[in-house]
Structure formats: structure tokens, C-alpha cells
Amino acid sequence: MTRVREIVVVAKGGPVEVRERIAAAPAAGSALIEVEASGVAFADVHMLHGTYPAQPKFPFTPGYELVGKVRQVGEGVPAQLVGRRVAALTVTGGWRSFAEVPAKSLVPVPEEIAGPVAAAVVLNGITAYQLAHQVAKISAGQTVLVHGASGGVGSLLVQLALNAGARVLGTASAAKHPAVRELGAEPIDYRGDVVARVRELAPGGVDVVFDHLGAGSYARSWNLLARNGIVVGYGSASTYDRPGNRFLPYLPLLGRVLGYRLRGLLGAANGRRASFYGIRPDMKARATLVAVFELVRSGQLEVPIAEQLPLVEAGAALEKMISGRGVGKIVLIP
Template sequence: MEIVLTDRGGPEKLRVADTDSPAPGRGEALVRVLASGVSFAEVQMLSHRYPMQPKYPFVPGYDLVGEVTSLGEDVTGVAVGDRVAALMVTGAWRTHVAVKADRLVPVPDGLDAGVAAAATMNGVTAWQMVHQTAAVRPGQTVLVHGASGGVGTLLVQLTVAAGAKVLGTASQSKHDAVRTLGATPIDYRTEDVAARVRELAPGGVDAVFDHLGGDSLRVSYDLLADGGILVNYGSASTLNDNNHWVVPYLRTIRRFASWWLGKPLGRARGRRASFYYVKPGASFNRALVEVYQLVAEGKLVPPIDQRLPMKEAAEGLRLLMNGKATGKIVLEA
């Protein structure tokens, strides 16, 4: 079985299709999928707004957790029966996936497959941004936009664990959840976010994690304290724009260039702006080992809003698009 995204539109454009299990090629392992995440990337793909997405029809699915059932030629370091995870970008919403063996990361014994899936793409995204891009330190103050989301809930936990004071934007109905994670919630729907952040952090914040892009970037940058960093990792606010998907990214580059130019002109005050993009490779694999270790030790808890059978992927996307989820929606095969 596989889930096919047939065309631009809403979740009704997803189809459940029967398929044969593929044969693993040279250097590949065949993985029987146990769980896969639903993410905002698929929402963007439905609207044809995800950077360089495949042509319709295609099988979405950014990450997977599963069990190796057979091996192609020349595969080392992984065996039949191993539980593994991988970042696919697309193609994970299938019952069986042939995956390059060098993309596979072992899943610790005892770690539930759904929990591991909730921690895969989102966990590495949050971990790399907190510990590598922004290098959050104790005593800092950090603003996390979308603190109730799949990535946001992990960003909050990791920044709190790094010793920072965290402010998190979220819808009012999710404030208790955000508070429980250790952040001070701000209602982006009814409050003046910038004014509230200035009230809570009069000297500015040391880092902002901004998945909204567009006009939010200017506001986020202006909230930085001297030496602070804006980490932009999405363009959620431009989902419904009518222009080509590349336009918001070109605008972001232009904005970033003006801030970079501000440095020699003495306007930057040590403030930086950085774009983060999760990608498969050795660095992802190393980070995922760290993330799974934290999850296995109970130091990072990926909240799962719903576990749905994979054939109900359309419902998973509907819930995410309607803002119904706190944390992650996981599909189980």
C-alpha cells in the first residue's frame, strides 16, 4: 500500500493505492514501515509551495521508522530485523520502502516506533537549530514561534534543557501545553507579539526560531538583543500567497542580504540571521543518534497528538491544516 498525492488541492487529493513491495537495489535495504510523521511540508506540497517538490502524482512522507526485511547487494552495517529510521523528504508513506543503507539510523531497543517517528525529522531539526545554529546557552532568553507544533514542542524542551528562558507563541487553546513544556505562552492571534516580548524581555531576546518567514522576519530580527541570532526555518505565513513558491525565498534572501550588509556599516550590533534546512547525510544521522538517546532517557518527550493508520493520511493532514494538533501526528502502517 502507498499514499499518493495526486494533484494540487486539499487532503481529498490523497489516494490509497495498492503496490508490490519493491526489491532493494545495490546498497539499499528494504524497510517495512512501522511509523511515519505528518508534517507541514506535506501541507505545503498539497499547495505546490514546497521548494523543488516532485511533479504530481507522487508519494509524500518525510521520515520513516521501520524494520529491515531484506538487503540488496553491497550493504554493510545493517542486518535483517534491525529497527531503523531514515529521512526521506518524500516517499515514506508506503508499507515498504527501499532505502539507501547509509541513510539508516538504528532505533534504540524499547523505543516505540511512533515516538521515534515523532522525534526523527522534527527532533533533528530542533536539535541542530538549538545546539548548532543558535548554540543556546544557559541564562539566555529565546523566542520560539509555533511552540505548540511538531517542531515547536521539541524546540521548547531543548531550549529549556539548555538553561534558557523560553517565550513561545501559540493559539490560546494550547497555552497550557506550552506552559507545561516550560515556556511562557504568547497568543499570536490576539496579542501584539512584539510588544509582549518586549515586556517580558526588555533587553531583547538572544535567539528567535521563526518558521513563519515573510513579514515576521523583520519583527523577529528587531526583537533581538545585541549579539542575538534569528534562525529562520520555514515560510508558513506565505502558504496562501498566489505567487511562485520561490518568491518568498528570494525575498528572504534579499532581507538577509540587507542585514549582512549592515555588519560592515556598523548597524548589525552583532545580530545575525541564519536559515536552517534539514537534510539527509552524516550530520543528520549523528544528530538523530543524539536525539534518540535523549528520548530513550526521557529527557526529550515528543508529544503525539494522534496516531492514525497510514491509510488515514488525509485525515492526518486535515487535522494539521486546521490547527487541531498539539505536537505530532503519526501514521502507523
């Protein structure tokens, strides 16, 4: 028998409980993964508060991503998969010591990459890579502004933009400015007048803004764009605890995007664009993760880890995520 330890969010806002049960044999097409590490994401915080667009029903086990070894496979899954090191974008269910995952969702993990590092780059790495190379399509000579440059996604965006030959400005608290400089970006204190500082550093505007803060920030980001620039919204970190309909934080962005397109038709947008990104756990995401793992394995991408905590301290990990005190990703170890 395989005993599973798992984290369960009982109701909206908590509590967060540690539970144990016996694992069933994996279903057809699935594999049982012994989890090495799983990440803590702002999506988990949104789900805790019931504000995630694809909100799971309570009670549920969080965990958007995991890394581990295949221990058992269900019918229709090749037996040679047993013992392989894999990663998966699970959306929920990753905060377990053993997790059942569809075999088609698994991505091989290079042995050179440690479990916590691999887990830290699944969701964040896919997100950052797709934002940089598929949405914004950063090119050499551009100036890029990354909000939250010391965070899990932000720190990877900084590196990917620099690798593409761009100049990078990054917002962060003053205490995190040394870490932002070490990444290679020019830090801006997010508690100060960000707009004035960006205009001082880039008088002609910036070519790309990556904004994870939510609808209230998108208009300011738009106003910082140079001609033909793009602002990419990819989250709503400032609205995780906002009451009411969980889709409301995203509606103002939709209105602005439509408005910008209309202005573009009228010639008032100067080629500026707005886009919103949401990750999809599909084949394209899995192919992206293969590319990200190769960047990590080859040393082209460093993965900052803010802290590693035992799985049983998941509640504390969520609080640390909300506080934003660390640099990089928080990882849970079963």
C-alpha cells in the first residue's frame, strides 16, 4: 500500500489541512508520481480565496506543478516509464507526496536539474518563455519593463529578455534591488513614482511591459509604451482577495484591450498594443517546458528559489507568497 500525505483547502479562505490516505492504483492512461518537489504559485493563493477564473470546488488539493519519479502506471501506459523523472503542470493536486497524473501530461526532467529547481521552473518557466518569445517576441535593442522583477516569473523574464539582447528595467522593493541588479536589470522602487522613473530612464517609452499586477496597473503600463510597443497582462496579483465575482478583475482589461484596438483603427494608438496571457496545460506548454529545461540545464537560465519548506508547512508557504518577501520561487518538499 502507498500512503499519501496531501494538503487540503477545506473552504474559501482556509483552513489548510494535512491529510493522509491510501493511494488507489492509477487509472488507465495515468501514472502514480512520487513527488520530489512542488511549487507555490499565486494561482494557488487565488484558489484559496476563491478568486481564480477556473476555480476548483472546495475542498481541494492545491499544487499547479510537480516534479517526481514514476512509481506505478495504469493500463495503456508503457511500463518503461516506471522510474523515470518527470514534471507535470497539474493545475491542482500537486501538493501531495504521491500524485496521480495523466501520462500524456508528463515531461522528462534532465537528471542534472535538482528537484526543487525543476519544480520552480515548471509554471514560471513556461509562463516566462511564452510571454517573452511567443507573445511579446522580444528582440535585440528593445527596452523592456518587468513589474515584479524579483519574483518567480519576473526574474525569469528579466533573464530571457537580456538573453534576447534587450535592455531591462525591473520594479521591486528597495530591499530586492541588489538581486535585480545581479540579474542584469535596472531596478525601480515600486513604492516610488514608477511612471516618472521609467520616463526618466526611457524618455521615448518602453517597447514591452510585462504586468502581473491587475487591471488597475494596466492603464499606467499602457501610458509608458513607445510607438509600436506592447503591454502584456498576465495576472492579477493585487486582486487575490477581492470579494465578488472572480472574473471581475479581468473585465477592465478586456475593456481596455477593446478600447486600444478601436483607437488603433482611428490612428490614435501609434501602433501600441495590449494583450493578456493565460497559461494552458496543453501540448504547446509541454514543448515549451522541454525548451526551458534545456536552458536551465545548459546554464543559460538561473532559477532563483526564495525558500524550500516541508509540505506540511503549505499554509505558511501561502502566507509567505502573499507577503512577497522572498526573491524567486517558494517550493514545497514532501
